Amino acid sequence: MSSGATTATMDSTLLPSLSLRRRLTNFLATCAAAGSVILVLVPLGAVFGYLVYRGLGSINWAFLTQTPKPVGEAGGGMANAIAGSALILLIASTVGVPVGIGAGIYLAEYGRNRLGNLIRFTSDVLNGVPSIIIGIVAYGLVVLTQGHFSALAGGVALAIMMIPTITRATEEMLLLVPTAVREAAYGLGVSRWRTTLSITLRTATSGVITGVMLAFARVAGETAPLLFTAFGNQFWNWKLNQPTAALPLQIYTYAISPFDEWHRQAWAGALILIILIVVAVSAVRIAAGRGMLKGGN
């Protein structure tokens, strides 16, 4: 890790004896590496800059409280899409988080065998499946069974996407907990399940929550699996078995539409989406830092 400092001193002592060509190559390579960092930061800055520049002016009270107006009418908002996203994410978390953490516990505590390796491998495979494919599966699984597009189908699709991320994060975090801690619990006569839940998982809580929150942030902006599961809706909907609007879907629909008013709202929606992701992530972070972790007892 200390290569930076070491190299600097070595360079200065060795410079006189180095050929110009070698020094030049070294200099150019350094410039190229630094240049690529700058080149990568430009789009990042541009995306965030544009989001704030185009989005901020369009966010107002109406945008946050009203449903979309028909084409041609100014005003209206994305309130139903924000609520729909919340509903879908709630379903996804309710299904995905327990299963993901459970699978992680299995891998960390019981998974040092062939079945464990198989599950580990499968979970990595599942992590790499394109989100649109998950959409097809959720369509076949829920939409075809129910007979129409629904919030539930969207939630199931996102849950499937959350599970592998949470599983591997939980496993990694549980494995970081020292064996001595487990042995101490066993030594006090605590049963194995109790040790896992109250000692091991508890010690690793913040890591596990970080994993959950990353999975959440990943699916919160997902659009592709919702296209033919949640489908979108111009009106309020709280029923699980009805088509539901979702923020990313609404952004997509508005972005590819030909109307300036809708473009404006798409930017506002995108800004809200980014803010929601950041807020959700920080809220979980703060709760984890304060509530469950402080004592660890």
Added chain:
Amino acid sequence: MANHALGAPRLTGPQPVPKSEVASGAKTQAEPLVKAGSSLVADRVFFLAMLGCGLCVLALVALIVYELVTKSGLSWHAFGWKFFFRSEWDPVSEQFGAWPFVYGTVVSSILALILAVPLAIGVAVFITEMSPRWLRGTLAFTTELLAAIPSVIYGLWAIFVLVPLLRQYVEPFLARYFGWTGLFEGAPYGIGMLAAGIILAIMVVPIVSAITREVMTAVPQQQREAVLALGATRWEMIRTGVLRNARAGILGGVILGLGRALGETMAVTMVIGNRAEIARSLFAPGYTMASVIANEFSEATGDVYLSALVEVGLALFLLTIIVNILAQLLVWTVTRGMPARSHV
């Protein structure tokens, strides 16, 4: 990332990975002290519940395969292997061929890699070997922030910022000076293969650079010191001491990026133009496997049409799975033996 949470146990220093034999051994010793019966039952129930969750993961992948295979059967029987090599996509006469989509997916992904890989490796080299220490964490965090931006927001940005930029400045420039290659011909719409490649490149950079950084960090420090001791410049040290040792892992990262690019849907759908054509020019619109599913799945009328779309999905699934497994194997060859750490 989450290490701060483990402050308390960390005080005891680095610990070996727990072995289940140790745990079960400890349990049998503890048993006489507690009511053995209830605890045994509870342990059993808990184990089965956790096993159930683990098996869920297996079941999900099995379910995906089952759904894709059964639902694409109709199209498979109608067209067979030729499905992937036919260029016709005509829902009215129910003639389907996936070749334009396969072509669009592969070309846009490879274009993305050509643009992204040098940048990503440059970023990784700078962060791990050149950057001052105080800047290192910030840079790593910032580049990985690129991966947290939802695909649909990249698409939105591309439509309103990248595409006009390409149309007005970049594409006329390319057509004028590189038009002779045949890759940059035709009307500069802005929207098309080039725009898709660029937006994919932006999305792939953080993945490739994160893996590259990881495998570069896995190269032992002594390698660097040994090369430096022989009188190498810093770049020579990086090239011969670090990159050469990490090349299998870097290749793995590149392939992992390819896997992401192949399956990426929204941003590409929004800028690639969605026309099932094969053109040599990168200015021309195209279509990818993921975008055709995104655009047409919910409107597909007729069983064969739907089945053809699912078959496109099956092909995409298999392609990404193979690519991802290959990438995992390559990364493992370098980082094997490293302690478990968060990849995110």
